[in-house]
Amino acid sequence: MAPTQKEQHWMYRNMVTSRRFEETIAKIYFEGKSPAFNMANGPIPGEMHLSDGQEPVAVGVCAHLTPEDVVTATHRPHHQAIAKGVDLDKMAAEIFGKTTGLSGGRGGHMHLFDADVNFACSGIIAQGMGPAVGAALSRKMQGKPGVAVAFVGEGAVNQGGWHEAMNLAAVWNLPFVCVIEDNAWGISVAKSAATAVPTNDVRAAAYGIPGTRVEGNDPFAIYEAAGKAIERARNGEGPSLIEVDTYRLAGHFMGDAEGYRPEGEKDGLSAKDPIPAMRARLLKDGAASEEELATIEAEAEARVEAAIKFARESADPAPEDALTAVFAA
Amino acid sequence: MTKSNERKLTIARAMAEATAQEMRIDPTVFVMGEDIGALGGVYGNTRGLLDEFGAERIRDTPISETAFIGAAVGAAQDGMRPVVELMFVDFFGVCFDAIYNLMAKNIYFSGGNLKVPMVLMTSTGGGYSDGGQHSQCLYGTFAHLPGMKVVAPSNAYDAKGLMTAAMRDDSPVVYMYHKGLQGMGWLGTEAGATVHVPEEPYTLEIGKAKVVREGKDVSIVSVGMGVHNALKAAKALEAQGVSAEVVDLVSLVPLDRETIRASVAKTGRLIVVDEDYMSYGLSGEIIASVTEHNISVLKAAPKRVAFPDVPIPYARVMEQFCLPNPDKIVAAWNDMKAA
Numbered sequence: 001m002a003p004t005q006k007e008q009h010w011m012y013r014n015m016v017t018s019r020r021f022e023e024t025i026a027k028i029y030f031e032g033k034s035p036a037f038n039m040a041n042g043p044i045p046g047e048m049h050l051s052d053g054q055e056p057v058a059v060g061v062c063a064h065l066t067p068e069d070v071v072t073a074t075h076r077p078h079h080q081a082i083a084k085g086v087d088l089d090k091m092a093a094e095i096f097g098k099t100t101g102l103s104g105g106r107g108g109h110m111h112l113f114d115a116d117v118n119f120a121c122s123g124i125i126a127q128g129m130g131p132a133v134g135a136a137l138s139r140k141m142q143g144k145p146g147v148a149v150a151f152v153g154e155g156a157v158n159q160g161g162w163h164e165a166m167n168l169a170a171v172w173n174l175p176f177v178c179v180i181e182d183n184a185w186g187i188s189v190a191k192s193a194a195t196a197v198p199t200n201d202v203r204a205a206a207y208g209i210p211g212t213r214v215e216g217n218d219p220f221a222i223y224e225a226a227g228k229a230i231e232r233a234r235n236g237e238g239p240s241l242i243e244v245d246t247y248r249l250a251g252h253f254m255g256d257a258e259g260y261r262p263e264g265e266k267d268g269l270s271a272k273d274p275i276p277a278m279r280a281r282l283l284k285d286g287a288a289s290e291e292e293l294a295t296i297e298a299e300a301e302a303r304v305e306a307a308i309k310f311a312r313e314s315a316d317p318a319p320e321d322a323l324t325a326v327f328a329a
Numbered sequence: 330m331t332k333s334n335e336r337k338l339t340i341a342r343a344m345a346e347a348t349a350q351e352m353r354i355d356p357t358v359f360v361m362g363e364d365i366g367a368l369g370g371v372y373g374n375t376r377g378l379l380d381e382f383g384a385e386r387i388r389d390t391p392i393s394e395t396a397f398i399g400a401a402v403g404a405a406q407d408g409m410r411p412v413v414e415l416m417f418v419d420f421f422g423v424c425f426d427a428i429y430n431l432m433a434k435n436i437y438f439s440g441g442n443l444k445v446p447m448v449l450m451t452s453t454g455g456g457y458s459d460g461g462q463h464s465q466c467l468y469g470t471f472a473h474l475p476g477m478k479v480v481a482p483s484n485a486y487d488a489k490g491l492m493t494a495a496m497r498d499d500s501p502v503v504y505m506y507h508k509g510l511q512g513m514g515w516l517g518t519e520a521g522a523t524v525h526v527p528e529e530p531y532t533l534e535i536g537k538a539k540v541v542r543e544g545k546d547v548s549i550v551s552v553g554m555g556v557h558n559a560l561k562a563a564k565a566l567e568a569q570g571v572s573a574e575v576v577d578l579v580s581l582v583p584l585d586r587e588t589i590r591a592s593v594a595k596t597g598r599l600i601v602v603d604e605d606y607m608s609y610g611l612s613g614e615i616i617a618s619v620t621e622h623n624i625s626v627l628k629a630a631p632k633r634v635a636f637p638d639v640p641i642p643y644a645r646v647m648e649q650f651c652l653p654n655p656d657k658i659v660a661a662w663n664d665m666k667a668a
Contacts, residue, residue, distance in 0.1 A: 036514050037514065037515045038457075038514060038515055038516075038517050039457045039458075039459075039515045039516055039517070040456060040457035040458060040516070040517045040645075045457055045458030045645055046457060046458035046459040046460060046643065047459050047463070094643075097458060097643055097644030097645055097646075097647075098644070101644075103643075104644075105642065105643055105644030105646075105647060106461075106640070106642045106643060106644070106647070107460065107461070107643055108458065108459075108460035108461075108643025108644075109460070109643075110460050110462065110463070111460055111461065111462065111643070122462065123460060123462040123463055124419070124420060124422070124423065124462055125392045125423075126392075126423075127423070155391065155392040156392065158391035158392055158393045158396075159392055159393060159394075159395075159423065160393070160395045160396070160423070161423060186363070186391070186392050187363065187364045187368065187371070188364045188366070188367055188368035188389075189363065189364060189366070189389045189390075189391070193389060194389070194390070194391035194392070195391065255515055259367070259368070260367040260368055316644065316645075316646045317644050317646060317647055318646075319646045319647055319649070319650030320650060321642075321647060322637070322639055322642045322647035322648070322650050322651050323637060323639055326638070326639050326640070
């Protein structure tokens, strides 16, 4: 199963959009936060978790999804949100805490919800699992189409909630796929010190479902593995587990000095950056011309610029808006 | 003044120092939690411990709160004195069974034949737009459930004394530290929390409140960050010729109702400041502690300055609108006076 040329362009476009978005966020994030780093200052306050390097996972999976499919994402959600088609203007405005944001500034960067494309995320590790399994159950009970995908980090697989949700999905044969982004680090704790098995795909055996590991951050290989799992889910054959060997090019959060990384671990990491790699591959395979790629890149950049401009120019919420939307209208 | 008497520490350093000193004299004390090793704790309160004590006693855990907090209960019952960190109090939802059905109840279930000498330290508080899953206080939630002592220091002196006392206590102690008081610059830092801390080990009595500012017109009762807001409000009120007394609860369980009642008996007026949600929480408990005892001491209806009953909003303007601050405390006084 290989992506069509159109899908390849879509994947590259979304990877570049995600990267440009995060580069811009990273730059703006430090406005007002220097010389002394203070998380509360600047136009984008609070914690910020970037996904640079992990874009292939999001596009490889979401290339198979439509807006009616459900995605629950992690505390590092931007690449997943962009690939799922979350409104970029509203997403940027949410991150800036503006009234035009997805929730009017109530949720913020770790709590992006877009009901139009069935996207949600949580700042609590592994807690996207239950809601995704529930969405899959709901689809099955209502006879509605669509699959549910939960993205989690490899650290989340050590949470009780992860195992419980996997078992539910399996025992009820639900149209569900769990995608693990294995970036090898749970904040400062190496996977090898936190996880009893070298790779998490083997844990699928505990639930009697297929488990696959994609070695390498390769959008095409991820596309193939996700395609099989999603097709299986759509055919009523039950859940699957996919783990992708990915990496975060940056720290856990903006401001993370990464003192816990063994010396030299990041050496050569930028050479493994998946975006130039995909670009080279598209050219080599003749799937895109230099001109087409330049156009895609320019469009992505313009899209990000427009979203950031929209966010910057949007109004702050009224302070007392904090008291609304606690209950359903 | 000797050099030792002059030194000032942040709460983070005071907590780490207390832990290190106790670990040197008691081999049963060990620390576990997420990112408490090489990183030294997200809030700095285990910094330096891995270097001195090694990975056997300073134990990074997987992201598995149910397992490691449950394991701390088992280890505590088996003769160890674990200190475990729940990185954000907001994460309690994934592991509360281990906390309130095991840690808090096993002494009782054993008829007092078991000890559960463990410390559960956890960060509280917002103010830096970290959103509704990383900014709560939840004092009321933890203090409501019996079987756990609950402490919340407002400054480094108390932080060290409480930490040592908590590690020596044979009952479980929940140690709730406020992010904005830790002395980590990136969270913004309340300067008043960084105070002189003696080098030698000492304990603070758990369950004993402190009158941190004497006054005669109104008692402002609070805990943690709220104490600093109360002190700032008291200063503003002083400029208006109002003499405010500030009570730092220090401990939520046991709650020192006597000190609160004595203060309100003296001033006749009560304002409670709580960064936790307003309803069903600390503020109601403090007011009930006074009114059910002797309502006649009150010259005016008590007031609460607390977080409204909404999830913590992300956008700064909305979060700041909801958080207690000195102006709101002064406004509460003005309302009280006008009534």
